[in-house]
Amino acid sequence: MTALIELSNISVQFDGRQVLDNVSLSINKGEIITLIGPNGAGKSTLVKVLLGLQKRYSGKISKPKKLKIGYVPQKLKLNEALPLDVSRFLRLAGRFSQQEIQDALTLTGAQHLLANDMHALSGGETQRVLLARALLQRPDVLVLDEPAQGVDVQGQIDLYDLIDTIRRRFHCAVFMVSHDLHLVMAKTDHVICLQHHICCSGAPAAIAQHPKYIALFGETRQETFAFYHHQHDHHHHDLAGQPVKCAGPTCSHQTHGHQKHD
Numbered sequence: 001m002t003a004l005i006e007l008s009n010i011s012v013q014f015d016g017r018q019v020l021d022n023v024s025l026s027i028n029k030g031e032i033i034t035l036i037g038p039n040g041a042g043k044s045t046l047v048k049v050l051l052g053l054q055k056r057y058s059g060k061i062s063k064p065k066k067l068k069i070g071y072v073p074q075k076l077k078l079n080e081a082l083p084l085d086v087s088r089f090l091r092l093a094g095r096f097s098q099q100e101i102q103d104a105l106t107l108t109g110a111q112h113l114l115a116n117d118m119h120a121l122s123g124g125e126t127q128r129v130l131l132a133r134a135l136l137q138r139p140d141v142l143v144l145d146e147p148a149q150g151v152d153v154q155g156q157i158d159l160y161d162l163i164d165t166i167r168r169r170f171h172c173a174v175f176m177v178s179h180d181l182h183l184v185m186a187k188t189d190h191v192i193c194l195q196h197h198i199c200c201s202g203a204p205a206a207i208a209q210h211p212k213y214i215a216l217f218g219e220t221r222q223e224t225f226a227f228y229h230h231q232h233d234h235h236h237h238d239l240a241g242q243p244v245k246c247a248g249p250t251c252s253h254q255t256h257g258h259q260k261h262d
């Protein structure tokens with residue numbers, strides 16, 4: 001695999017407190033990496049280091065100068081007093097044509113939101129608009145900080161499906177932060193478990209059984225995985241998250257490698 005970004009021995013201290021301790025990882029082309037860890041583990045700080053927003057750190061970051069990183073933040077801070085529709089919000093991100101904006105929204109299943117008020121979007125709708133904004137930049141690496149926060153279970157499954165589809169379509173790498181492994185598991189190639197330092201990392205099925213993961217999060221309940229598989233036994237989703245009928249060889253492609261996790 002081709003490494004797009006390599007972090008070597010990244011350490012960050014705040015007020016003498018070690019928030020990141022010698023963290024090393026690489027992000028490879030076409031790979032989905034999920035960073036999990038409890039509250040305060042340093043996940044957002046690591047994302048900020050990756051994005052160049054956290055300047056004070058020790059260690060080394062290697063990446064090509066022209067590497068494009070698309071970022072979907074954990075929270076969107078908007079001025080409530082200013083009216084802002086989705087179309088205008090996306091145009092603020094750069095010089096994009098209306099067609100490009102419509103295409104990006106269509107990709108993320110949010111085309112019907114074009115004229116909607118940004119302040120009135122649901123959690124899931126906001127995430128789709130933010131994903132569209134990130135995709136407008138044609139990123140090599142898509143970084144998502146807790147994309148499923150405030151989204152219901154079916155919405156989360158659909159969102160992770162969408163992220164997987166985007167990865168396949170754009171051949172970009174995805175680096176996302178999650179609080180837990182349950183629903184994200186089937187859509188992840190590699191899991192990194194962070195508690196200031198990397199406790200363990202590897203394939204999701206192996207991490208779910210790793211003693212250090214279990215010490216932090218407890219046993220992953222089998223019924224959670226059963227729920228996920230049950231949902232996907234019946235139908236697949238299009239980019240808008242709508243169930244679609246599926247048959248033939250393309251259908252098996254859309255199972256996204258579930259067999260790896262059984």
Ligand SMILES: Nc1ncnc2c1ncn2[C@@H]1O[C@H](COP(=O)(O)OP(=O)(O)OP(=O)(O)O)[C@@H](O)[C@H]1O
Pocket residue numbers: 014015019037038039040041042043044045046
């Ligand atoms: N700029 C800052 N100055 C001082 N302390 C900070 C700063 N940013 C983060 N911290 C502290 O560093 C620790 C890690 O924060 P961080 O936001 O990276 O954790 P996290 O794993 O993303 O947590 P959560 O899951 O709650 O979002 C926390 O104790 C936080 O209070």
